[in-house]
Amino acid sequence: MLDPKLFRTDPDALAAKLLRRGYVLDVAAFTQLEHARKQVQVETETLQAQRNSSSKQIGQLKAKGEDASLAMAQVGDLGERLAAAKARLEGIQTELDQLFALVPNLPADEVPEGADESGNVLVRQWGKPTDFGFSPQDHIALGAPLGMDFEAAVKITGARFVTLSGDIARLHRALAQFMLDLHTEQHGYTEVYVPYIVNQHSLFGTGQLPKFSEDLFALTGDEHWYLIPTAEVPVTNMVRDALLNAADLPRRYVAHTPSFRSEAGAAGRDTRGMIRQHQFDKVELVHIVRASESDAALEALTGHAEAVLQALELPYRVMQLCTGDMGFSAAKTYDLEVWLPGQNTYREISSCSNTRDFQARRLQARVRGDEGKPELVHTLNGSGLAVGRTLVAVLENYQQASGSIRIPAVLQPYMRGKSLIESTIHTQAQR
RNA sequence: GGAGGGUUGGCAGAGCGGUUGAAUGCACCGGUCUUGAAAACCGGCAAGGGUUUAUCCCCUUCCAGGGUUCGAAUCCCUGAUCCUCCGCCA
Structure with a gap:
């Protein structure tokens, strides 16, 4: 949520900034509401x-033991007039709140302007696309003989799910373990375990609600609970309604959780394979910092996500998202895109965003500042990394002509020292 | 699932329906003292909003939402949550 003062002081300037990211603010409607609010308030x-x-x-009067009946009579219909005024004010305030809740974050000044992903800017590149002496296969072809089974998942649930078995399931787990260990041991993160089901307040706090409910899986029942679309929601909400001490910051949290996305509106996109699933694992990084530190924190967080790709020796590039491609809550975002030989292109494997005080205002997450006054914290989040897509990247980049997969050196300790996975009797017996 | 007891400022913890936005302690900030620090002592210290150049002033907030009342932290109802005991249970 943006600072309501921005709306009041100079709505036209605000509208101009929002227009950079393609959002049209109805200034007239807002101004009218605001006028009414002032008057009624x-x-x-x-x-x-x-x-x-x-x-x-x-x-x-009563304390002095005097007669108060005259004073009481004078109160008259004050109560009723007050109740009516209150009701009107509440109605206006609700309308204003709804308007505020739907307005996206302001892009940082340095964010390049653009309408969609074609406006994103290459920041840097690491490694070169893997050069094979043969025609590389995609992860679907490579995974099938290794225990990656989409048919079984269709039977169990439906489209956009997968089952993994044997070494490839272990490799999937190894990736998550490696990421957690890297971030906790090398980058100073605190590992956290959090609920995978959250309430509406949490989703409002991080900006998924009220605008993006169609992307979420909602549970039935009176509680209005949802499956988490990302660990960003429960982890960032740990500081909701908190007034922290400056000494407690910065906080760096890492969590390995599943993410559930309905992918409404994505029909026909990436329908094959593990790229776009209703359920996927992710290791998420979250920073809670002072405002003065948040720009540097975004660079650091992005670097931590990059460190995973570098350790795995996967070629990637860093893109700065343009105004039109950024998420609702983000002021600035870097996407990490990994090279996928099977698709002969770079694909997003991490998204690292600084939301500045946008989420903090919704969350009422504050820190006591230098002069003792509470100020909003800044929140950042990024994938470090999406585990499913990392598995895809390893399969495709480490494939050999035979279809077997070499195991990156840093993962071998997590694979009982194995350096290769290949089609096994076990998986062949299932076919 | 049943019974009972809590929920008050950053934290702990008082609070007969009427100057209680709320005692007290801790923490925090400033000062005195000290070579410096600690201790002690003195003073300050809730948040959000409205109006305003600013000060002043005004409003709201004691888990949430309703209700009673001229007036609610205080009484009533509903819900959330925590604790204790019983039952069940991975």
Whole structure:
């Protein structure tokens, strides 16, 4: 949520900034509401003040043992007028809140302007696309003989799920373990375990609600619970409604969780393989920092995600998202794109964003500042990395002509020292 | 699932329906003292909003939402959550 003061002081300037990311703010509608709010609020508070002083007077009379019936009669219909004014004010305030809740974050000044992903800017590149002496296969072809089974998942649930068995399941787990260990041991993160089901307040706090409910899996029941679309939601919400001490910051959290996305509106995109699933594992990085540190924190966080790709020796590039391609809550975002030989292209494997105080305002997450005054924290999040897509990248980049997969050196300790996985009797017997 | 008890400022913890936005302690900030620090002592210290050049002033907030009342932290109802005991259970 943006600072309501921005709306009040110069709505036209705000509208111009929002237009950079393609959002059209209805200034006229807002201004009208704001006018009404001001008028009704002053009226309400005047009535409230009258009632307060009258009641206080009655109290004083009674305390002195005097007759208060005259004063009480004078109160008259004040209560009813006040209740009516309050009701009107509440209605206006609700409308304003709804408007505020739907406005996306302002892009940082340095974010390049663009309408969609074609406007994203290459920041840097690491490694070169893997050069094979043969025609590389995609992860679907490579995975099938190794225990990657989409048919079984269709039977169990439906499209956009997968089952893994044997070494490839272990490799999937190894990737997550390696990432957790790297971030906790080398990058100073605290590992956290969090609920995979969250309430509406949490989803509002990080910006998924009220605007993007169609992307979520909602549970039935009276509680209005949802499966998490990313660990960003539960982890960032750990500091909701908190007033932290400056000494407690920065906080760096890492969590390995599944993510559930309905992928509504993505029909026909990446329908084959593990690239776009309803359920996928992710190791998520979250920073809670002082405002003054958040720019540097985004660079650091992105570097931590990159470190995973470098350790795995996977070629990648860093893209800065343009205004039109950024998420609702983001002020600035870097995407990490890994090279996928099977698709002969770079694909997103991590997205690292600074939301500045946008989420913090929704979360009421604050820190006591230098002069003792509470100020909003800044929140950042990024994947470090998406485990499913990392598995895809390893399969495709480490494949051999025979179809077997070499195991990256850093993962071998997690694979009982194995350096190769290949089609096994076990998986062949299933076919 | 059943019974009972809690939920108050950053934290702990008082609070007869009427100057209680809320005692007290801790923490924090400033000062005195000290070579410096600690201790002691003195003073300050909730958040959000409205109006305002600013000060002042006003409003709201004691888990949440309703209700009673001229007036609610305080009384009533509903819900959330925590604790204790019983039952069940991985």
